[in-house]
Amino acid sequence: MADLRKTQPEWARFLGREVAGMFLAAIYELQAMEERYSRQRTPLLVLNDVQGNHVPGGVKLEGVDLGVNTSQEGFAFVRVTGAADPRTVSVYRAPGGAAQDLVARGQGDAGTMLALAEQNRSGLSGAWELPANVTEDTTDLLRVFPVPDWPVRLKRVWDGTVEKDVRSQDEFLAAMESVAAQLRDARLIMLEAFTAFAIRLGNRGADFLRATSTSLVTDSPLRDGSGSVSRRRVGFLADLSRAMKAESVAGEQSIARRVVKAQAAVFAPGNRGKGKVGAHAPREFCPPARWTFKCSRGQDTGYGGAEEFECTVKVLDEDRQFTFGGVRIKQSFSGPDGIGPFVLERIYTKDGDPNHRNFLQDTQVTTSGERSGNTEAGILHWEVRDRGAGFEISFYRSASRGQGDLVARAEGVSIRTPFQATERNASGLTVNWSSGVQPEDGATGTLDCNFFRVENQAGVPDEFVVETAVASEGLIQKLLAEQLGGHLNSKPAGQETIPDAFVLAGNLVALLDS
Incomplete structure (x- = not known):
């Protein structure tokens, strides 16, 4: 993409x-x-914290049961006491600080997260993160306005204490599902409008980029001769990012970065094969998910040395x-939805040389x-x-160690020296290895390459799991990733x-604060 010189x-106007x-x-x-009609969260709004006694998001x-452990209007009133550590955070369902209105309380030092414990059988609990500098506040100005999702409120109101509660729950639940579906359709309509805005000839996106695209983003795999897989992404968002x-003219443009981390792979204990995949940083549009890889081509199906895995992804x-x-053993792999690049490395097991x-x-x-064929x-x-x-x-490729079974050899190897055993018999x-402290003439043993199997001793494929999580994210990049599977050029x-x-x-x- 050429320099637009904007x-x-x-x-600022366009993007x-x-x-x-x-x-x-x-x-x-x-x-x-x-999400208000489909999830079970309790986001909230902290109001009138003139003393700065809370940490945003903390x-x-x-x-929460609105009107029961809050005021009828839905407020919880917060008092912070203690001129020095430990500090006390008390939550009341009404102003005034009366003992009978106390619904939750926690105690701890400034700069720590306090656990709020239920008081007076209120059913309310939670957490309150105090900043490093805390000031006493008993004015009742500091208050919390919780906004429970509708499924949460449903369970609190129709709690089974009245005969028709179950039927009322069912009616409201059906309505919630319908409303959520229609809101989902509305969101898709807006996504379609954005697509038209971005790529349709004569519309604003194509005019700004001075080029047309056939899609917002298209992702395709590229496998080279070695078996490594990379990705090629094209479309409006890819062009805009470049x-x-x-x-x-304006200088490099960017949005706030989204940081995703992939943990090191966890391999099933019943596997016949052995390997490792290190922690890595996926692309910014990678979702938080559980990635389960199962062997689809293995030693037992004639692919020893070139084992491959298929992956099932469950997005959190x-x-x-x-x-x-x-996903092929020992080859770099970049997958769809931003996973990778990573390499499934082989783990070897030596036998016959314990010391x-x-x-x-x-x-x-x-x-x-x-x-x-050579093992x-x-x-x-x-x-x-x-x-x-x-x-x-x-x-050798067999325990008989005959000359016809010789597959690699190194000669003139010294003590504690790296060596390379090169092919024999066109194997x-x-x-590549290193000799030990005192090699012994005539010593024998095995080196297991631990090929993976499609069907191991438990009758199931060898498998490993990688979990991805979002460490931090800018909102624009988050929306592009979650809604479109795309991303734009970013900075911290x-x-x-x-x-x-x-x-x-x-x-x-x-x-x-959700």
């Missing part, structure tokens, strides 16, 4: 006021309304699940070219010979040129 006001301030803001509001309430980075907090394949006299630990070994179902049989001028280290196998929060304020301005849902 001014900062032009970027800030139009894209973020209109389309994304409307989508944000519609999604929040939809107040949580559970068990234009933001290339801008020379969504009714969305999808699958993909093509590491012949070789260093099996964590030091690497191989290339291993397959079913015994993934097992290499090694032998050490002292040839006077150095040690000869041989690897295509290479073994506070360094962006197009702030999230464009989405938040005039949006009531932005006031709530």
Whole structure:
């Protein structure tokens, strides 16, 4: 994408006021309304904290029953007492601080998270994070306005104490589901409008970029000759992101970054194969999800050395699940929805050398070219010979260790020295390792490459799981990722040129701490 040579006001108008301030803001509001009818949260608004006694996002309430453990208008009144540590945070259902109105209380030091415990059998509990500097406040000005989602309120009102409560619950639940579905449809209408705005010939998006696109974003895999898989993303958002980075007049344009982290893989204990996948940083549009990889091509199906896995993805907090394949052992892989790049590495197991006299630990070994044909179902049989001028280290594909079974050999190896055993008999196998503290003439053992199986001893595929989570995120990037599977050029929060304020301005849902 060429440098658009736009001014900062032009970027702020298009990306800030139009894209973020209109389309994304409307989508944000519609999604929040939809979630009010489909989720079970209790977001809240902290009001009149003139002393600065709370940390934004650090107040949580559970068990809210409007008009019962709050005032009839839905307020909870908060008093902070204690001139020095420990401080006490008391929550009342009415102003005045009367003992009978106390519904929750917690005690702790400034700068810590206090647990709010239920008082007077109120059913209310939660947490209150105190800032480092705390000032006593007993004015009843400080209050909390909880806004429970409708499914939460339903359970509190129709609690089974009246004969028709179950029927009333069913009627309201059916209505909630219908309302949520219609709000979802409304959000999709807005997404369609944004798509037309962005890509349709003659519309604003194409005019701003001076180019047309066929989609907002299209993602396709690219596998090279080695088997590594990368991704190619094209479309309006990809073009816009490149234009933001290339801008020379206003300078590089950016939104606040979304940081996603992928934990190291956890392998099932019943696996026959062994491997590892390290923690990595996926792309910004990667969802928080559980990624379950199961062996689809393994040693037992003729693919030893080139095992592959298929993945089933369950996105957290969504009714969305999808699958993909093509994850191959020892090859870099970038998957759909931003996972990767990562490499499924092989773990080796040495046997017959418990004191590491012949070789260093099996964590030091690497191989290339291993397959079913040059191993015994993934097992290499090694032998050490002292040839006077150095040690000869041989690897065979069978325990008989005949010359016809020789697949790799290193010669002239010294003590505690890295070596490379190169192919023999056109095996295509290479073994890189290091000799031990005192190799022994005639020593034998095995090196298991631990090929994965489609059906292990438990009768199920070998598998591993990766979990992804969002560590931090800008709101614009969050909406692009969740609603469109896209992203734009970004910088760490506070360094962006197009702030999230464009989405938040005039949006009531932005006031709530969820």
